[in-house]
Amino acid sequence: xxxxxxxxxxxxxxxxxxxxxxxxxxxxxxxxxxxxxxxxxxxxxxxxxxxxxxxxxxxxxxxxxxxxxxxxxxxxxxxxxxxxxxxxxxxxxxxxxxxxxxxxxxxxxxxxxxxxxxxxxxxxxxxxxxxxxxxxxxxxxxxxxxxxxxxxxxxxxxxxxxxxxxxxxxxxxxxxxxxxxxxxxxxxxxxxxxxxxxxxxxxxxxxxxxxxxxxxxxxxxxxxxxxxxxxxxxxxxxxxxxxxxxxxxxxxxxxxxxxxxxxxxxxxxxxxxxxxxxxxxxxxxxxxxxxxxxxxxxxxxxxxxxxxxxxxxxxxxxxxxxxxxxxxxxxxxxxxxxxxxxxxxxxxxxxxxxxxxxxxxxxxxxxxxxxxxxxxxxxxxxxxxxxxxxxxxxxxxxxxxxxxxxxxxxxxxxxxxxxxxxxxxxxxxxxxxxxxxxxxxxxxxxxxxxxxxxxxxxxxxxxxxxxxxxxxxxxxxxxxxxxxxxxxxxxxxxxxxxxxxxxxxxxxxxxxxxxxxxxxxxxxxxxxxxxxxxxxxxxxxxxxxxxxxxxxxxxxxxxxxxxxxxxxxxxxxxxxxxxxxxxxxxxxxxxxxxxxxxxxxxxxxxxxxxxxxxxxxxxxxxxxxxxxxxxxxxxxxxxxxxxxxxxxxxxxxxxxxxxxxxxxxxxxxxxxxxxxxxxxxxxxxxxxxxxxxxxxxxxxxxxxxxxxxxxxxxxxxxxxxxxxxxxxxxxxxxxxxxxxxxxxxxxxxxxxxxxxxxxxxxxxxxxxxxxxxxxxxxxxxxxxxxxxxxxxxxxxxxxxxxxxxxxxxxxxxxxxxxxxxxxxxxxxxxxxxxxxxxxxxxxxxxxxxxxxxxxxxxxxxxxxxxxxxxxxxxxxxxxxxxxxxxxxxxxxxxxxxxxxxxxxxxxxxxxxxxxxxxxxxxxxxxxxxxxxxxxxxxxxxxxxxxxxxxxxxxxxxxxxxxxxxxxxxxxxxxxxxxxxxxxxxxxxxxxxxxx
Numbered sequence: 001x002x003x004x005x006x007x008x009x010x011x012x013x014x015x016x017x018x019x020x021x022x023x024x025x026x027x028x029x030x031x032x033x034x035x036x037x038x039x040x041x042x043x044x045x046x047x048x049x050x051x052x053x054x055x056x057x058x059x060x061x062x063x064x065x066x067x068x069x070x071x072x073x074x075x076x077x078x079x080x081x082x083x084x085x086x087x088x089x090x091x092x093x094x095x096x097x098x099x100x101x102x103x104x105x106x107x108x109x110x111x112x113x114x115x116x117x118x119x120x121x122x123x124x125x126x127x128x129x130x131x132x133x134x135x136x137x138x139x140x141x142x143x144x145x146x147x148x149x150x151x152x153x154x155x156x157x158x159x160x161x162x163x164x165x166x167x168x169x170x171x172x173x174x175x176x177x178x179x180x181x182x183x184x185x186x187x188x189x190x191x192x193x194x195x196x197x198x199x200x201x202x203x204x205x206x207x208x209x210x211x212x213x214x215x216x217x218x219x220x221x222x223x224x225x226x227x228x229x230x231x232x233x234x235x236x237x238x239x240x241x242x243x244x245x246x247x248x249x250x251x252x253x254x255x256x257x258x259x260x261x262x263x264x265x266x267x268x269x270x271x272x273x274x275x276x277x278x279x280x281x282x283x284x285x286x287x288x289x290x291x292x293x294x295x296x297x298x299x300x301x302x303x304x305x306x307x308x309x310x311x312x313x314x315x316x317x318x319x320x321x322x323x324x325x326x327x328x329x330x331x332x333x334x335x336x337x338x339x340x341x342x343x344x345x346x347x348x349x350x351x352x353x354x355x356x357x358x359x360x361x362x363x364x365x366x367x368x369x370x371x372x373x374x375x376x377x378x379x380x381x382x383x384x385x386x387x388x389x390x391x392x393x394x395x396x397x398x399x400x401x402x403x404x405x406x407x408x409x410x411x412x413x414x415x416x417x418x419x420x421x422x423x424x425x426x427x428x429x430x431x432x433x434x435x436x437x438x439x440x441x442x443x444x445x446x447x448x449x450x451x452x453x454x455x456x457x458x459x460x461x462x463x464x465x466x467x468x469x470x471x472x473x474x475x476x477x478x479x480x481x482x483x484x485x486x487x488x489x490x491x492x493x494x495x496x497x498x499x500x501x502x503x504x505x506x507x508x509x510x511x512x513x514x515x516x517x518x519x520x521x522x523x524x525x526x527x528x529x530x531x532x533x534x535x536x537x538x539x540x541x542x543x544x545x546x547x548x549x550x551x552x553x554x555x556x557x558x559x560x561x562x563x564x565x566x567x568x569x570x571x572x573x574x575x576x577x578x579x580x581x582x583x584x585x586x587x588x589x590x591x592x593x594x595x596x597x598x599x600x601x602x603x604x605x606x607x608x609x610x611x612x613x614x615x616x617x618x619x620x621x622x623x624x625x626x627x628x629x630x631x632x633x634x635x636x637x638x639x640x641x642x643x644x645x646x647x648x649x650x651x652x653x654x655x656x657x658x659x660x661x662x663x664x665x666x667x668x669x670x671x672x673x674x675x676x677x678x679x680x681x682x683x684x685x686x687x688x689x690x691x692x693x694x695x696x697x698x699x700x701x702x703x704x705x706x707x708x709x710x711x712x713x714x715x716x717x718x719x720x721x722x723x724x725x726x727x728x729x730x731x732x733x734x735x736x737x738x739x740x741x742x743x744x745x746x747x748x749x750x751x752x753x754x755x756x757x758x759x760x761x762x763x764x765x766x767x768x769x770x771x772x773x774x775x776x777x778x779x780x781x782x783x784x785x786x787x788x789x790x791x792x793x794x795x796x797x798x799x800x801x802x803x804x805x806x807x808x809x810x811x812x813x814x815x816x817x818x819x820x821x822x823x824x825x826x827x828x829x830x831x832x833x834x835x836x837x838x839x840x841x842x843x844x845x846x847x848x849x850x851x852x853x854x855x856x857x858x859x860x861x862x863x864x865x866x867x868x869x870x871x872x873x874x875x876x877x878x879x880x881x882x883x884x885x886x887x888x889x890x891x892x893x894x895x896x897x898x899x900x901x902x903x904x905x906x907x908x909x910x911x912x913x914x915x916x917x918x919x920x921x922x923x924x925x926x927x928x929x930x931x932x933x934x935x936x937x938x939x940x941x942x943x944x945x946x947x948x949x950x951x952x953x954x955x956x957x958x959x960x961x962x963x964x965x966x967x968x969x970x971x972x973x974x975x976x977x978x979x980x981x982x983x984x985x986x987x988x989x990x991x992x993x994x995x
Contacts, residue, residue, distance in 0.1 A: 003458065003528070005164040007039075007171055008407050011083040011414070012325040014272030015171065016076075016098045016265070019052065019105040020060055020181030020215075021069045036101060039172045040109075043165060044146040044154070046173065048139055049109025053200035057105065060183045064217050064250050068181070069102065071261040076100035079171055082469035087418045090327045096269030097327060101172070105180075111173055112138045113207050149306045149314075150291075158305040159397060161314050161346070161404060170325060176275035177211045177268035184216045184226070184247075191229055195236040202237060209278060211271040213264060214245045222249045243267060276325045283322070287315035303393060307349050313342035317408065324415075333415040336408055340432075343405045347439055350401055351394060395526040402527045405436070406459070414466060422467075422474040426498035429463055440525065450515060451525040457511035458528065461541060464504035468548060475500050502548035502557065509541040509564065539568050559588030563601055570608055579608035579616060586620075595627045602627070618786055622663050622779075626691040663691050663779075664750070666790040668704070668772035668827040669802055671818060676834040678948065678956035680763040684805055685775070688755040699748040700785070701778040707771050709764030709831050710955055715776075716760060720748040729805050729813045732760040757805040757813060764831045765955035771828035836960035837864045840944050844964045848938065849971060852930045856964075858942055861921040867949040869913040872924050872942070879937040889925040915949065930968055940964040 040046050077085060079099055089097040114136035137143055144150040147165040149157055156163055180201060182194060198214060205212040214237075218226060230247055239245035248260055291311040306314075320335030409432040416425035433456065437447050446452070467474055475498060514520075516534035542565050549558045562585035569578035582605045589597045602620040609617025667686040675681040685704055691697060702718040705711075718732070724747040732744040746758060764770055775790045801817050808814035839861040848854055862868055876884040916922050930938065944960040 004403060004407060004410075004462075005167075006081075007079075007167050008164045009081050009410055009414075010079050010167070010171060011081060011086060012167070012170065012321055013077055013079060013083060013086075013097060013099040014269060014276075014325060015175040016100045016177050016179065016268045016272075017108070017175035018069075018072060018100060018102050018179040018181065019054065019108065020057065021065055021102055022059055022061060023102045023104055036103075036172055039168050043168060043173065045111050045165070045169060046109055047146070048112045050112060050139075050204065051109055052105050053204055054180055054182075054197050055106050055108075057182060057197060059105070060181055060217055062183070062217065062219070062250075064219075064248065065181065065183075067257060068215070068217070068248060068261065071257060072100055072264070073102070075261065075265050081414070082466070084418070084470075084473070086327045086329065087420070090329050096265050098265055098268055098272075099171070101175075110204055110208060110210075111169070114138055149310075156306075158301050158303055159307075159310065160400065161306065161310050162317055166318070167321070170321070174208070175210060176272035177213060178205055179213045179215060179264060179268075181215045181217065184218045184229070186219070188229055191233060195233055198233070198237045198239070202239070209275060211267070211275075212239070212244070213267065214239055215260070215264070216245065216247050218247060218249045220249075221251050222247065273326050276322045280319055280322045283315050283318050287312065287319075307346075309342060309345045309349060313339060313346055313404075316342050317404075320411070324411075329415050329419050333412060333419070336411045336415065340405070340408045340412065343401065343408060344435060344439070346401060347405075350398055398525075399527045402436075402455075406432075406462075410462060410466070413463065417466060417470055417474055420473070422470075422498040423496065425474075426463075427496055429459070430496065433459065443525075445523050445525050448520070449523040449525070450520040451523060451527055451529045453511050453515055453520065455528040457508045457515070460504050460508035460511070464501040464508065464544065467498065467501040467504060468544070474498060500548055502545040502561075505541050505545035505548070506557070506561070509538055509545065512537050512541065535568060535572065539565070542568070556588065556592070559585045562588065563604075566601075566604055566608075570604060573611075575608040575611035579605060579612060579614060582608060583616060599624065599627060622691075622786065622788070625694070625697070626663050628692055663697070663788060664688065664775075664777055664790055665690055666775045668775075669804065670770075670827070670829040671804060672829060673819060674830045674832060675764060676832050677765055677767060678763065678834045678951065678958070680761045681829065682759060683762050684757050684759045685772075686755055686757050686805070687750065687775075689750045689752055691752060694752075696749055696751045697779065699750065699777050700780040701776075702746075702748055703776040703778075705773040705776070706762070707773050708766065708768045709762070709770035710766040711762075711764070711770070716762070717743045718746045718748060718758065719743065721745040722747060722749070727756075727811050728754070729757045729759065729807050732758055759805070765951075765953075767831050767833060769828060770831055834956060834958050836944070836958050838862055838868070838870075838944060838946065838960050840942055840960050840962040842940070842942065842962065842964055844940060844966055846967070848930050848966050848968050850930055850935060850968060851932045853927060854930060854966070855925060855927050856940065857923050857925045859921060859923045860916065860944055862916045862918055864918055864948065867915055867917050868946040869949060869954075870916045870922065870944070870946045871913045872944055874926065874940060874942040876928050876938060876940045878931060878935045879939070880935070882931070884928050884931070884938065887927045889927070913947070916946075935968045938966045938968060940966065 075096075075098065077083065077097060077099055083097070085094065085097050088094045115138075138145075142151055142153070144154075146154055147156065147163060147169070148154055149160050151157055154160070178201075180198070182198075184194075185191075198212075202212050204210075216230065216233075230245075233239075234241060234245050237245065242263075246260055246264070248257065291306075291308070316335060316339040320332050320339050323332035323335055409429065412428050412432075413425045416422070416428060436455070437452075440447055440452055512534060516538070522529065542561055546558070546561045546565070549555070549561060562581045566578045566581035566585060569575070569581065582601055586598060586601045586605065589601065602624050605620035606617045606624070609615070609620065665688040667688070669684055671682040671684075687702070689697065698720060700720050704716040704718070706716065724730070724745060726747040726749050730746055732746060744760065750756060762770075773791075777788050777790060779786045779788070802819050803815040804818040805813045805815055841859045841861075842856050843859075844856045845854060858872055858874070860870060860872060862870070874886055876886055878884065914922075928938075928940075940963070942962045942964065944962075946958055946960075947954050947956065948958075
């Protein structure tokens with residue numbers, strides 16, 4: 001909906017023109033030149049422009065020139081609507097703010113200036129004194145500028161106020177400073193031509209109030225001869241060393257080159273201040289003059305000329321623009337407000353009918369005035385009985401005035417944002433909305449018609465763009481939503497705050513949506529009355545709103561944008577993109593658990609998913625069942641069709657852990673916190689329906705996954721059997737024929753709001769922790785089968801008391817407390833080794849002798865309720881730790897079977913298992929040889945292992961055993977003792993001499 005000329009809204013930045021350097025070397029240069037060329041080729045002032053005096057001088061193409069250009073280009077600012085550096089230069093935080101254009105001196109034209117013409121256009125005779133009467137004319141003979149309302153060739157003639165041509169004049173065509181770059185040749189012979197060119201260029205600049213800066217690039221070092229040449233050039237041109245003519249040697253240092261570029265920019269900015277001040281003085285002088293055409297000139301016109309209030313507006317706007325050009329933001333803000341008031345006054349003179357806005361009252365109108373009829377109800381039919389139509393010229397001027405009013409309002413808002421007054425900016429914007437509404441109503445037009453609503457939408461869009469330019473400076477990202485109000489009672493309140501750009505884009509979207517859906521009547525207002533692509537405009541607005549709101553956390557506003565985008569894409573039949581946005585919106589609104597918001601979004605998911613064959617439609621349909629009552633189910637017919645009759649094989653959709661669907665909730669508890677392997681424990685799983693529609697749902701299969709205890713790869717599966725009772729507490733029975741204990745049958749029909757408990761008996765076969773993991777629920781539909789995963793919540797682990805369901809009365813259950821859970825969760829237990837139910841004894845002797853061969857019988861008594869598969873083994877060792885070989889005598893054979901326990905693993909030494917009936921006793925014999933060495937004791941360790949015969953998979957191994965200690969003695973013992981005896985006669989001491 002771009003209707004305003006872009007340059008009208010651009011921030012006025014001083015222009016610095018540089019000639020003599022290459023242009024178009026980079027992509028940025030090419031883009032800038034293209035934008036510049038578009039203005040030059042279409043601008044009315046360039047048709048009779050004057051070429052530069054230096055147009056014949058060749059461009060400087062040297063590495064030094066390229067370096068100098070790059071330094072200037074780095075200091076240039078691009079013409080844009082938002083210029084945050086203007087606030088810094090206004091506060092003297094930076095030294096300058098410039099837009100630098102590198103122009104081609106061969107094609108660039110200086111704008112024409114007025115020249116004094118005495119008496120007539122002919123030259124005066126020699127020696128004749130000029131006449132006192134004179135006029136100022138342009139070189140094409142016009143008395144007025146090509147963009148003046150007084151010029152018959154202007155598009156503003158005779159009653160136009162202002163066009164974008166005047167803004168473009170100072171943005172691109174009239175520089176405050178002209179920098180001309182030249183190469184100082186090696187020969188002194190070229191200096192004369194250089195001086196001539198510079199003097200002519202200086203005259204051209206002075207005629208237009210432009211400051212000329214000349215830069216001479218010198219190859220090699222600067223010698224005394226070159227210094228003399230430079231001195232003569234300065235003296236001949238009058239260009240001062242520090243403010244007019246600069247020298248840049250090839251051998252210059254880095255700091256010298258940077259200093260020169262910085263100096264030129266500072267001089268150019270200072271000149272721009274003086275340049276704009278001079279223009280402002282001229283504007284103030286013209287504003288006080290009488291700009292109305294003479295009576296004779298007016299008599300030649302068919303359209304009334306621009307009134308005084310129009311000229312007042314024209315000069316007020318130009319004065320504000322020059323203050324903006326000087327970066328005096330507060331002054332510019334005040335002047336723009338004055339121009340805004342002048343624009344409102346101008347509308348008192350504008351008429352949509354091509355007549356004066358205050359014509360002489362007819363008899364009927366005088367009667368209407370006397371009866372105080374509203375303006376909208378008055379009869380505006382002329383005497384001839386025909387309605388007064390809207391002329392093309394009146395429509396054009398009306399639109400130009402409305403556009404200028406909007407542009408000035410946006411300038412005011414922009415300056416408030418630049419000066420860090422966001423709330424004031426929004427207040428000014430609201431005042432603008434109210435002012436235009438009042439203006440519309442005074443003209444007898446309606447604010448409920450197409451043109452006004454379209455215009456209002458564009459105002460919010462433009463304000464949103466301006467707020468988005470500020471980044472985080474105007475509104476922090478973490479700021480909450482401001483009150484979005486434009487009513488009269490709020491304009492003076494302190495609660496009126498500038499909203500985020502995302503909310504402003506949404507406001508514009510709502511208005512465009514109203515245009516698209518409301519079929520609003522058209523009125524006589526031609527401003528913003530044209531049609532456009534509503535869906536495309538809505539799409540762009542929503543994307544811009546999303547770009548701002550997505551930076552914050554997922555809020556309802558973000559969800560609203562997602563849902564609106566999804567609706568647009570679905571309407572455009574881009575179902576894949578629409579499905580993605582529907583899912584994002586549902587993810588946000590699901591947090592609030594607000595069915596009224598979720599239901600239409602879920603229906604949209606079902607619709608889009610069906611078109612792209614996505615499983616998300618199945619999930620959404622299930623969630624709709626969980627949210628909607630049968631009486632309020634608003635699902636459309638196309639959605640219901642996917643649940644129609646079909647006999648083809650159903651595909652299975654895996655939904656995984658999609659807790660947002662919430663068809664069922666599951667709870668799982670064990671009756672005990674611990675058990676033994678091979679000994680069963682009761683467990684209960686509670687399935688609570690969460691769906692609201694339909695009244696009942698039948699689950700085809702329910703799988704309970706338990707980790708540990710040997711259940712990891714063997715889920716407990718419940719198969720639906722409608723012949724079984726549908727009781728609240730159902731005791732699951734194993735299939736005796738198949739012997740399977742993990743495939744059970746139950747009636748899996750669930751009624752809305754009625755929880756059911758299934759009790760089963762689990763027999764863990766491995767040690768460790770057994771925990772409930774999840775439940776898979778399979779629901780069959782005519783066209784497909786859905787498999788959803790339900791995981792018990794972690795909050796269940798905090799329940800201190802475990803409740804166990806018991807049948808209180810037929811088909812009614814109650815709960816009793818069975819245990820507390822301080823350390824273990826209610827849905828987990830520990831599995832310990834199963835205690836042995838056999839008794840192991842032996843007839844080992846109470847004493848053995850060294851070298852003796854012992855025969856020991858081992859007795860095992862089976863106290864289990866069923867036969868067992870038994871294995872008996874053992875080891876023997878001395879008290880010194882030396883192993884003793886055992887020879888087992890088979891029950892069925894008298895042959896001995898040696899077993900080396902130290903060299904075989906447990907599986908290898910277990911021998912063969914033999915069956916032992918219940919309540920029976922078996923015996924096995926073994927022999928061992930007592931060592932002949934010194935042994936005091938022999939330890940005989942008996943090991944008994946067995947499986948229950950019913951344990952066909954041999955998963956639970958039960959162990960038992962006994963330890964027998966046999967003392968060892970020797971039959972003979974010999975004792976002897978050795979002790980020293982002293983000699984009866986003492987010996988002489990041979991070490992002491994006899995005296």
